Amino acid sequence: MINVALPKGRLGDQVYDILAKAGYECPEILDKKSRKLVFENKERGVRYFSVKPSDVGVYVERGAADVGIAGKDILLEHRPDVYELLDLGIGVCRLCIAGYPDFYDDTDRPLKVATKFPHVARAYYEEKGRDIDIIKLHGSIELAPILKLSDVICDIVETGSTLKENNLVVLEEVEPVSARFIANKVSWQFHHEEILAMKNALENGEAHKL
Numbered sequence: 537m538i539n540v541a542l543p544k545g546r547l548g549d550q551v552y553d554i555l556a557k558a559g560y561e562c563p564e565i566l567d568k569k570s571r572k573l574v575f576e577n578k579e580r581g582v583r584y585f586s587v588k589p590s591d592v593g594v595y596v597e598r599g600a601a602d603v604g605i606a607g608k609d610i611l612l613e614h615r616p617d618v619y620e621l622l623d624l625g626i627g628v629c630r631l632c633i634a635g636y637p638d639f640y641d642d643t644d645r646p647l648k649v650a651t652k653f654p655h656v657a658r659a660y661y662e663e664k665g666r667d668i669d670i671i672k673l674h675g676s677i678e679l680a681p682i683l684k685l686s687d688v689i690c691d692i693v694e695t696g697s698t699l700k701e702n703n704l705v706v707l708e709e710v711e712p713v714s715a716r717f718i719a720n721k722v723s724w725q726f727h728h729e730e731i732l733a734m735k736n737a738l739e740n741g742e743a744h745k746l
């Protein structure tokens with residue numbers, strides 16, 4: 537059995553669609569009422585785990601899952617030691633710096649940056665040589681500049697609606713983001729054929745080669 541860590545939530549449905557198209561279906565996963573976390577397709581030899589999107593890299597790096605699907609944002613933030621095999625071309629969005637349209641950067645003091653992605657934000661501003669003060673939040677990041685908790689935010693922008701509805705704009709683009717098919721380094725050696733077959737099946741669907 538190949539163990540697959542699947543992200544729950546927004547990305548989860550899209551991920552399931554492409555797995556099903558690639559021939560690795562498991563319709564039980566779609567039952568939103570179920571609280572089950574482990575699903576199997578014995579015929580295809582796959583076992584799925586439903587995990588928090590930000591935890592996919594942990595499961596794969598430590599070998600609890602052989603492969604998984606994680607957003608590039610999560611991979612950039614947590615830098616798990618895994619192989620990135622495919623860009624799946626879904627979950628497409630951008631990591632951006634956002635704030636009020638009239639934002640002025642006062643370089644006499646550290647820039648206050650609210651974010652779920654402290655490592656990404658730090659690396660971005662370090663390269664620019666800008667001193668920052670990170671305010672780590674876990675959600676509703678857009679509130680931070682509104683309440684003057686921060687000067688700007690470093691966050692995901694997908695449709696742009698959250699920014700627009702809160703009178704904020706993209707000030708700078710940090711990185712484009714999409715979902716990646718990742719593999720544990722040992723599993724890639726020892727279950728090479730099965731993982732390669734899965735990669736190829738996904739690739740022949742909608743995925744893009746890296």
Ligand code: PRP
Pocket residue numbers: 674675676677678691692693694695696697698699
């Ligand atoms: C994410 C992100 C933005 C929003 C962007 O939040 O942090 O707030 O989506 O999407 P949009 O550009 O399509 O509006 P999420 O919905 O994951 O909720 P959160 O605020 O609880 O993190």
